[in-house]
Amino acid sequence: MKISCIAGFLIFLMIRLPGLADSHFSDRAGIGFRGSYWHQRSHNAVVSVRTTDVFDNHVDVGGIGGWLSFFSGAGENGLIVFSLGGIAHVEVVEEGLFDEHVDVQVVSPFLIGYQHIIFSDRNTSAFLPYVSAGVGPYIMTHVETIQYSFMDDETLVRNKVKPGAYLGTGGYFLFTYWLAFHGEMRYHLVNFNPDNTFSGFEVGFGFAFSWRR
DSSP states (O other), X not given: OHHHHHHHHHHHHHHHOTTTTOSOSTTEEEEEEEEEEEOOTTOOOSEEEEEEETTEEXXXXXXXXXXXXXXXXXXXXXXXXXXXXXXXXXEEEEETTTEEEEEEEEEEEEEEEEEEETTTTTOOSSEEEEEEEEEEEEEEEEEEEEEEETTEEEEEEEEEEEEEEEEEEEEEEESSSSEEEEEEEEEEEETTOXXXXXXXXXXXXXXXXXXXX
């Protein structure tokens, strides 16, 4: 009963809040923040912890990150979006009292994309679904620290840049004229290769703030 009431209330809001979208985003600009999980080919778990004894531990945390986006209206049905992201994977292996291996991989995409609002001409609800696509460089940073003993360690830093693209879908649920809940799912094609270690699906949720230009 409670679930039915909540679902009914959400549907009521989506239908009975016309005008919040101002029909189009053509005269809007704004900024958005989104936390996300990126499912990479080489890492299946968000958090994995394995312990064999007191001094032998393996901790694996991956795919967690976030995005900062800037958008501006493009015509009556879409938005041009600049996205800056950061997704990290951290692996820590402890063997013995002092032996430790820390492996950190960070992917930082700088992307420009387009979001096409679906049915914007006929949509008078507070929910605006869209499809999206974009391209840009994916900057990959790999930091590896190996501690051999209490006084002996080594740190290696490697960087590389790969081109890539994404396809996605998502939507905005507008609470007011300037605030919206935002969710999006993307498939990232790093180096335009589906077999790349970092290619995969990413899903995230956050908020967007907009104003008239």
